[in-house]
Amino acid sequence: MKPLLIVRKLIVDERNELFDAQGMQFVSFPSDFNKVREYAKQVLTDCPKKFLEGNLLEQQLSELIKNGIKHGNGCDPSKQIRIWFDLRKRVRFIVEDEGPGFQSLASWNTFFKKRQTALWNEDFDAFLDLASYKSSQSDETDGGNSLIAALEYWNGGMIYNEKKNKVGVVRWHSSAKEA
Amino acid sequence: MELSSRPGNKSNEVVVVPVGDLDLYASVAFCNSLTPMLEQGTPHMVIDMAGVRYLDSSGVGALIRLLHQARKLGGEIRVANLSGTPKRVLEMCNIISLLKEAPDVETALDAWK
Numbered sequence: 001m002k003p004l005l006i007v008r009k010l011i012v013d014e015r016n017e018l019f020d021a022q023g024m025q026f027v028s029f030p031s032d033f034n035k036v037r038e039y040a041k042q043v044l045t046d047c048p049k050k051f052l053e054g055n056l057l058e059q060q061l062s063e064l065i066k067n068g069i070k071h072g073n074g075c076d077p078s079k080q081i082r083i084w085f086d087l088r089k090r091v092r093f094i095v096e097d098e099g100p101g102f103q104s105l106a107s108w109n110t111f112f113k114k115r116q117t118a119l120w121n122e123d124f125d126a127f128l129d130l131a132s133y134k135s136s137q138s139d140e141t142d143g144g145n146s147l148i149a150a151l152e153y154w155n156g157g158m159i160y161n162e163k164k165n166k167v168g169v170v171r172w173h174s175s176a177k178e179a
Numbered sequence: 180m181e182l183s184s185r186p187g188n189k190s191n192e193v194v195v196v197p198v199g200d201l202d203l204y205a206s207v208a209f210c211n212s213l214t215p216m217l218e219q220g221t222p223h224m225v226i227d228m229a230g231v232r233y234l235d236s237s238g239v240g241a242l243i244r245l246l247h248q249a250r251k252l253g254g255e256i257r258v259a260n261l262s263g264t265p266k267r268v269l270e271m272c273n274i275i276s277l278l279k280e281a282p283d284v285e286t287a288l289d290a291w292k
Contacts, residue, residue: 054263054264062203063235066203127276128246128247128250141203141237142236142237144236
């Protein structure tokens with residue numbers, strides 16, 4: 001018998017402990033799309049190597065920053081992207097933009113459930129059609145899959161605030177859990 | 180990102196070799212360069228990922244667009260020499276199952292014999 005399909009989803013929880021910034025470092029950048037990766041590298045300057053996983057952590061942080069700068073702040077340089085980070089026992093970030101919030105969150109969850117169901121059913125034609133999420137705001141630089149990988153990567157949680165302009169994430173590493 | 184290409188074993192095959200980061204700054208040009216190759220008689224494309232050390236969601240999106248186009252033209256996209264972060268990212272997006280992966284270019288081309 002095929003096991004049950006369990007699909008993760010983006011969660012809104014204003015009071016989640018992932019938004020507790022006590023003890024975290026803080027940095028703020030203007031919304032310059034051309035500096036997305038530069039900002040991520042800057043935040044990770046003193047990150048322990050064991051958390052970097054090659055450049056995977058930089059890639060995942062860059063996605064959060066890109067989403068905030070592009071979709072949140074509309075690449076308006078007068079608007080800031082604010083990042084709290086804690087790289088001690090595990091990797092933890094809070095990323096906040098000044099935009100109206102991720103209004104498509106519920107429809108993204110619906111999309112993702114359909115996508116994963118198609119994959120589960122090995123319906124690859126349907127899956128290919130659902131491989132990328134597209135909204136009315138998407139353009140050709142939007143891969144439409146950053147949140148898909150993010151749900152997998154941030155294994156300790158990925159939570160949005162009520163306004164949906166702030167996301168808290170955490171990634172645990174097995175060696176850190178044992179420490 | 181640098182891009183080169185060479186013919187495959189058959190006239191409808193092409194091997195593309197990108198070198199550099201396939202990221203939010205390079206993905207559009209990457210897609211725009213490869214799409215005409217698919218449309219101009221070589222819809223069977225092997226992308227040699229040996230020189231790509233960084234892949235983000237924009238790059239994944241570009242690969243998906245190319246895959247759509249290849250299938251529309253009766254072709255296929257295969258990726259070879261995938262490792263490190265690009266492989267992890269494609270796995271996390273579940274895209275590996277669509278992009279047929281081969282350990283090297285010759286194996287990818289042999290699959291079309």
